[in-house]
Amino acid sequence: MSESVKRSGVQGKLRSFVQSFGLPRLIIAGFLLLLFIAAPMVGSDLGVQLTNTINRFSWNAILVLAMVPMVHSGCGLNFGLPLGIISGLLGATLSMEFGFSGPMSFVMAIVISTPFAILLGGGYGWLLNRIKGGEMMIATYVGFSSVSFMCMMWLLLPYHSPNMVWGLAGKGLRTTISVEGYYDKVLSSFLQIQIGTLVIPTGALLFFALLAFAMWAFLLTKTGTAMTAVGSNPTFARAAGIDIDRIRMLSVVMSTWLAAVGILVYEQGFGFVQLYMAPFNMALPAVSAILIGGATVNKATIMNVIIGTFLFQGIVTMTPTVMNNMIHMDMSEVIRIIVSNGMILYALTRKSEASR
Amino acid sequence: MNKKKFSLGEFLRGNSVPIMFILICAFCIPISGFSPTYLLNEIITRLGRNAFLILSLLIPIMAGMGLNFGMTLGAMAGEIALILVSDWQIWGIPGVVLAMIISIPFSVALGLLCGKILNMAKGREMVTSYIISYFINGVYQLVVLYMMGPIIPIAHSSIKLPRGYGIRNTVSLLNMRQCLDDLLAIRVSGVKIPVLTLIIIALMCLAIVWFRKTKLGQDMRAVGQDMDVARDAGIQVERTRIISIVISTVLAGFGMIIYLQNMGNLSTYSSHSQIGMFCIAALLVGGASVDKASIGNVFLGVILFHLMFIVAPSAGAKITGDSMIGEYFRVFVSYGVITVALVMYETKKRRAKQSLGRQLEEDQRKGEKA
Numbered sequence: 001m002s003e004s005v006k007r008s009g010v011q012g013k014l015r016s017f018v019q020s021f022g023l024p025r026l027i028i029a030g031f032l033l034l035l036f037i038a039a040p041m042v043g044s045d046l047g048v049q050l051t052n053t054i055n056r057f058s059w060n061a062i063l064v065l066a067m068v069p070m071v072h073s074g075c076g077l078n079f080g081l082p083l084g085i086i087s088g089l090l091g092a093t094l095s096m097e098f099g100f101s102g103p104m105s106f107v108m109a110i111v112i113s114t115p116f117a118i119l120l121g122g123g124y125g126w127l128l129n130r131i132k133g134g135e136m137m138i139a140t141y142v143g144f145s146s147v148s149f150m151c152m153m154w155l156l157l158p159y160h161s162p163n164m165v166w167g168l169a170g171k172g173l174r175t176t177i178s179v180e181g182y183y184d185k186v187l188s189s190f191l192q193i194q195i196g197t198l199v200i201p202t203g204a205l206l207f208f209a210l211l212a213f214a215m216w217a218f219l220l221t222k223t224g225t226a227m228t229a230v231g232s233n234p235t236f237a238r239a240a241g242i243d244i245d246r247i248r249m250l251s252v253v254m255s256t257w258l259a260a261v262g263i264l265v266y267e268q269g270f271g272f273v274q275l276y277m278a279p280f281n282m283a284l285p286a287v288s289a290i291l292i293g294g295a296t297v298n299k300a301t302i303m304n305v306i307i308g309t310f311l312f313q314g315i316v317t318m319t320p321t322v323m324n325n326m327i328h329m330d331m332s333e334v335i336r337i338i339v340s341n342g343m344i345l346y347a348l349t350r351k352s353e354a355s356r
Numbered sequence: 357m358n359k360k361k362f363s364l365g366e367f368l369r370g371n372s373v374p375i376m377f378i379l380i381c382a383f384c385i386p387i388s389g390f391s392p393t394y395l396l397n398e399i400i401t402r403l404g405r406n407a408f409l410i411l412s413l414l415i416p417i418m419a420g421m422g423l424n425f426g427m428t429l430g431a432m433a434g435e436i437a438l439i440l441v442s443d444w445q446i447w448g449i450p451g452v453v454l455a456m457i458i459s460i461p462f463s464v465a466l467g468l469l470c471g472k473i474l475n476m477a478k479g480r481e482m483v484t485s486y487i488i489s490y491f492i493n494g495v496y497q498l499v500v501l502y503m504m505g506p507i508i509p510i511a512h513s514s515i516k517l518p519r520g521y522g523i524r525n526t527v528s529l530l531n532m533r534q535c536l537d538d539l540l541a542i543r544v545s546g547v548k549i550p551v552l553t554l555i556i557i558a559l560m561c562l563a564i565v566w567f568r569k570t571k572l573g574q575d576m577r578a579v580g581q582d583m584d585v586a587r588d589a590g591i592q593v594e595r596t597r598i599i600s601i602v603i604s605t606v607l608a609g610f611g612m613i614i615y616l617q618n619m620g621n622l623s624t625y626s627s628h629s630q631i632g633m634f635c636i637a638a639l640l641v642g643g644a645s646v647d648k649a650s651i652g653n654v655f656l657g658v659i660l661f662h663l664m665f666i667v668a669p670s671a672g673a674k675i676t677g678d679s680m681i682g683e684y685f686r687v688f689v690s691y692g693v694i695t696v697a698l699v700m701y702e703t704k705k706r707r708a709k710q711s712l713g714r715q716l717e718e719d720q721r722k723g724e725k726a
Contacts, residue, residue, distance in 0.1 A: 079483075131702035136483040138702065141695040148688035152681055172678070284490070331502060337494030341487055348484045349476035 024346050028292055028311055028339065035318040042325035047197030049318060056313040058188065058204035059269040062262035063286045064293075064309045065208070066255045068215055071290075071300040072224075073251035074231035075128055077344075080139035081283035082147045083124055084259025087116035089150075092264060092273050093173065096182055097161045106183035106268060113260040120146075121256030125249035140283070147280050154275050177273040186268050204269060211258070212302050227251055231298055288312065288340035291347045315339060373693060374643045377660040380689075384664070384671035393546050395666065402662040403655070404537060404553035405618040409611030410635045410654045411560050412604050417649045418568070419600035420580030423636045423694075426470045426485035426601065430608025431628040432496045433462035438613060438622055439500070439523055443510050447531035449539065452617055459609035466492060467605030471598030478583070482646075482698075489632060500624060523624045533620035553614065560607075561651050576600050580647070637661060637690040646701035664689065 040046050063081065070078045091113025100108045124142060128135050155172040159165055164177050178184075190203025218224045229237040230247045238244055263282075267273050290300055293308020319332035368375065385395070409427070416424040437459035441451050470488050477484040504510050505521030515527045537550035567573045578586040579596050587593050612631065616622050639649060641664075642657020665686055672682025 127699065130706070131699055132706065133479075134698065134702040134705075136480065137486070138695065138698045140483065140486065141691055141698060145688060145691035145695045148684055148691050151684040152688065155678055155681060155684070156676070331498070334494055334498045334501065337497065338491065341491035341494060344487045345473065345484065345491055348480060348487065349473060 022294060024343060025292060025294060025311075028315065028343075032311055032314045032318065035315070035322050038322050038326065039318065042322055044321045044325055045197050047195075049321065051197065051199045052317040053310070053314045054205075055188070055199075055201055055269060056317050057309050058201045058208060059266045060262075060286070060289065060313055061208045061305065061309045062211060062258060062265050063282070064262075064289045064305045065212055065215060065302075066258035066262055067286060067290045067295070068300050068302070068305060069227065069251040069254040069258070071295060071298060072219065072231045073227045073248045074234060074298055075248055075251060076136045076139070076297055077287045077290075077347075078139060078252075078255050078259075079136055079283050079287065080124060080143040081255075081259050081286055082143035082279040083120050084117060084256035085263045085279040085282055086146055086150050087113045087120050087256060088260035088263035089273065089275060089279070090116045091260060092179075092267060093159065093164060093177070093275075096164060096177070097159055099161075101182055103183060103186045106186045106264065109183070109264050110261055113264070114257060117257040117260040118253055121253035122249065124256060125252030128252060129245045129248055143283055144280065147277065151276050173275055175274070175276050175278075177275070179267055179271060179273060183264075183268045184271055187265060188269050201269070204265060207265065211261070212305065216302050223247070223250070284344070285312065285316075285340060288343045291343045292339075295347075296350060297347055312340070371643050373641060373696065374656060374660060377641050377664060381660060381663045381667065384667040387674050388667040388670040389674070390667065390670070395663070397547050398666050399659055399662060400547060400549055401537075401618070402665075403658050404550045404557070405615050406611075406635065406638065406658050406662070407557045407654060408560060408614050409608060409631065410639050410658060411557070411564065411651070412607035412611050413635060413639055414564055414649055414651070414654070415567070415576070415600050415607075416604045417644070417647065418573070418580055419576040419597055420583070420647065421474065421485075421597060421600065422482040422646050423639075424485055424601065424604050425482060425632050425636070426474075426488050427604060427608040427635065428489035428628050428632040429466040429470055429492050430459075430463050430605040430610075431612040431631050432492060433466055433605070434459045434609040434612030434616070435622060435624070435628060436462055436496075436500070437609070438529065438616060439504070439510075439515065439527055439624070440508075442527055442529060442532075442622075443512055443515060445512070448535050451532045452536060452613060455613050456610050459613065460606055463606040463609040464602055467602035468598060470605065471601035474601060475594050475597055493629065496628075497625065525624055527622040527624055529616060529620055529622055532617050534618055536614065536617055553618075556614070564651065572596070572599065633690060633694070634661075637693050640693050640697040645697060645704075661690075 036046070036049070039049050063085075066081060066084060067078050070076065088109075091109040091111070094112045095105045095109040098108070124139075127142065128139070131138055157173075159171070159173055163181075164173050166172050166174055185201075187204040187207050188201035191206070193200040193202055219228065226237065226242045227247050227250070229240065230242060230244050234244055237247075263279070289308040289312035290304055291308065292311050293304035293306070295301070295304040295308070316332070316336055319335050320330055323332055323335075324330055409431075412427055412430065413424055416422070434455070437455040440458060441455040446454055470485065470492075473488060474481050474484055499508075501522045504523050505516060510516050510523070515524055516522065517524055534550075536553050536556070537548075540551040540555075542549050542551055568577070575586070575591045575596050576599075578589065578591055579593050583593050586596075612628070615631070616627065619627075638657040638661040639653060640657070641661040642653035642655070644650070644653040644657065668686040668689070669679055669682030672685050673679040675681075
């Protein structure tokens with residue numbers, strides 16, 4: 001009797017664990033584990049693989065972190081991430097144009113991109129406040145139109161630095177600009193630790209930890225709690241005297257600024273500034289990463305960001321090498337598309353939306 | 357349109373997007389320096405090429421499911437059918453007809469899947485259908501890039517990648533190029549008119565007009581108006597919504613085949629990726645909104661949008677001296693139009709909800725007084 005009760009208890013616990021963790025997440029985590037086990041067997045160095053994964057984690061984590069404020073305030077997943085990325089790109093290119101170099105150029109890029117992020121994020125937040133309920137679709141298209149608008153601007157704006165413009169014409173920015181001599185690996189190489197083939201970009205991880213901690217601390221402040229309240233129950237929040245529109249606006253500005261910083265961190269690791277159509281599809285990987293980490297359309301924690309980015313980037317980096325070695329077929333791109341979009345679909349079809 | 361009270365302000369506000377486009381075109385056409393014959397020729401070609409695809413968007417709008425970004429699914433089904441048909445070396449009109457027939461089961465299956473998922477995500481159909489199109493694009497690549505060859509037999513090496521499996525980046529449809537358009541085509545002072553294609557499109561329009569009057573069509577409109585009321589009236593809401601998506605997907609498959617037979621070659625991995633966006637933008641340019649679209653919107657939209665598409669690059673090149681500006685400009689305009697239309701729809705919906713709330717409040721107050 002007691003035996004069966006105990007077993008059902010264990011079973012129930014297991015079931016509730018699977019339910020709370022989410023089946024797709026479990027499958028993805030299992031898949032990644034399998035890849036890590038398979039990697040040494042098919043002859044690829046585990047240290048190198050781990051290094052790649054951690055590196056990519058450090059590039060992308062802040063972009064994923066940018067999702068958090070908007071999810072908290074009930075604005076849904078920020079498909080408008082490209083808008084923030086554009087502020088970051090403006091900061092990066094202007095900092096180079098003004099002749100800053102070395103680590104200083106990175107600091108200046110963040111400083112310069114901040115007013116752009118506040119301005120663009122403010123406008124974006126104002127727009128989203130007018131269309132409560134339809135944020136995600138409009139966010140997507142705000143992102144797209146801003147990227148295509150900036151495509152024209154990159155050609156037309158009067159940039160002159162010979163490191164950035166087309167050599168022949170002398171005007172119009174190149175599609176990819178190397179950050180060598182500016183802020184290439186400025187964070188990654190800071191306090192870098194090397195153990196055998198395993199290299200840990202401590203600086204970049206620390207920078208992410210700093211921002212993540214700040215975000216965590218912010219969510220505990222009065223304004224942060226208000227933000228969560230707005231997201232989980234707007235009617236209650238209004239009754240409690242919270243200015244909903246102001247809080248939502250703040251969350252959008254924060255998200256946009258984090259995206260701007262996020263793309264700068266991405267560039268310092270990747271080594272290049274990518275302009276024109278490059279920011280176009282940067283929202284989807286970030287969105288699916290945070291969802292893989294266990295977030296839903298209206299709930300996200302810092303832990304979701306860390307787990308999600310690690311799982312997502314792990315799969316992105318591991319599949320090509322392992323698959324290639326195993327079956328001599330590079331299916332990684334297809335797997336990435338199916339996994340990331342499948343995850344977003346899964347989240348969208350869950351009935352978890354708070355009543356508006 | 358209501359003829360009783362015609363006010364200019366209202367008319368301008370209601371048709372702001374088409375009017376803006378007429379102004380853009382009026383500004384760009386003289387600068388671009390194209391001859392009227394050339395423009396007319398291009399417009400008629402593009403009308404025949406795109407109108408059918410855009411017509412496929414009308415039915416989900418009627419059922420209140422918004423702009424069907426999932427029409428890309430139908431386009432992919434059409435492409436798979438075309439790949440198979442061109443591998444079997446069936447060309448000309450029989451090839452086109454066969455491709456259409458083969459595309460039906462694929463479209464129906466994908467449409468059912470899409471409809472089921474959209475029923476699980478009521479209230480955010482558009483963003484969900486948009487993600488579905490990306491998701492199925494991944495599955496499509498899996499099928500075309502890895503399964504065609506080892507699992508699905510592909511005989512001719514001309515469409516196979518050199519490595520032995522997967523389909524080449526472009527599949528030539530030269531042998532069925534414009535076969536629909538050329539049959540019965542007539543030339544009026546240098547302008548080629550693809551009569552047969554236009555007849556097919558006209559028939560489709562008639563079919564849509566007829567469909568609106570059937571029981572199913574009426575059900576769809578009821579579902580589009582208010583799902584709960586429709587359910588109380590005994591309409592199977594979920595089923596009706598799925599049917600509307602399936603019809604849309606099948607039509608999009610046909611539309612894609614018509615589109616590709618006109619183009620004459622199939623970019624295996626990119627033909628479908630932009631098609632949804634361009635069709636939706638064209639429909640919106642024609643004055644449609646997320647919850648209301650007519651056949652007139654389709655034709656006005658195709659003409660204005662593609663006129664802008666043709667003249668923008670060369671006008672941009674003439675003004676700024678850089679041909680890329682015009683290219684980016686037209687992409688920007690396509691996205692911008694969709695953004696504006698979505699924003700207008702959402703604000704309208706919200707205003708309606710607010711006025712409803714205010715009315716309720718007033719009624720309550722009256723009730724209290726009484």
